[in-house]
Amino acid sequence: MSHTLGIRQAQKQKTRQALLDAALALLEEQSLSSLGLREVTRAVGVAPTAFYRHFRSTADLGVALVDEALGSLHPMVRTTVSTAGDSEERITRAIELIARHVDAYPAHVRFIARERHGGVQPVREAIRAQLVRFAEEVKAELAKDPEAAGWSDDDLLMLAHLYVDQMLITASLFLEALEAPPEERERVTQLATRQLRLISIGRGHWLD
Amino acid sequence: MSHTLGIRQAQKQKTRQALLDAALALLEEQSLSSLGLREVTRAVGVAPTAFYRHFRSTADLGVALVDEALGSLHPMVRTTVSTAGDSEERITRAIELIARHVDAYPAHVRFIARERHGGVQPVREAIRAQLVRFAEEVKAELAKDPEAAGWSDDDLLMLAHLYVDQMLITASLFLEALEAPPEERERVTQLATRQLRLISIGRGHWLD
């Protein structure tokens, strides 16, 4: 399927990825709107002008980071919502998956949480678009559930957005707890579990 | 009670407020971590060095902005939660209050949403502390409600955090809809209302 890249294209992609990685690392202690192009190239070890071969601006790089951070996340979200088992099992499993993802890609999670309401408009827009996609996917999965019988499309989408926002809040809490003692992580797990449980209860009695 | 300020102190506070206002305006299109001290003083019309008479750094100014933006909000939150009437009336009233607040202080709301997960640690910390206070106040109000009978303290605080987060999400949605056609505002109102309603239902059946 995928054509083998030439030495040239391969090297270019390597540099591009290095720029993305360096930027992501630098963004742990600042926002995208204060990230300088020279700062990034310096971290990678290339000339400042090389930056322009890959991105028009740091905002452009930010949009690419959104795709990297959220693009690969869709499969996880889908499986999280659609896993079998009773309600309680699914909640536990969902939160566990979030915790694992934060462990595996903390910088990605931080970037999304930070730039979702950040100072760079195109990046905010890109994140918003991806989150809308997530909500639509979650809605599609919810619709398959027998519990969704009698629900209007609007209400399903409303619930899906509630889940997506809750997912982000929980991820952000796990992120803050990353370098904290494990008891703090346990506290977050308990909190998120019960919040999700309450939403689940509300869902169950929505049509009363 | 309050001693009348001398000409000197009054003028100083005036300049200080001008710096805060200018910074807040500049932060509509960028994040705090990219806000320069010279940028702020230029907007006010004072020398760059005058900045140091009021703030140690822009991060310090940011913390002051947190107090300005959230400090005056506590009364509103309390009355929002404690208003009388049945569940549905309270939800409508709460969302209306949020919408009004966003209309009245859009820059404040934007600042909080942006810097809650922003790149400046002391500011994040200040916002987090204030939100914890909000949650505790909400919890105290919830505890007065007869519906809270049988609830543990932990569960009440869990619910309070859910409400506070939901409040912020809703405020952020109204902010995005500020310059959109009124039908978009209506859509946000409907969405937020139903989400709050679902949470309310979950609350009602929590002890089942």
Place this chain on the structure above:
DNA sequence: AATTCCAGAGAACAGTTGTTAACTGGATGA
């Protein structure tokens, strides 16, 4: 009336930024 205080001004500092133009040298395709 004389003295102290202090918010703000002014000038200068070394260091940083984004962007331009012209270049080099190795991969690419004829």
Place this chain on the structure above:
DNA sequence: TCATCCAGTTAACAACTGTTCTCTGGAATT
């Protein structure tokens, strides 16, 4: 093999940054 391409380099630019030190003029204090 030779001409073309193009990712990355080098050098230079005007503009900007935070921070320092010294100074000033009017308010506050005695």
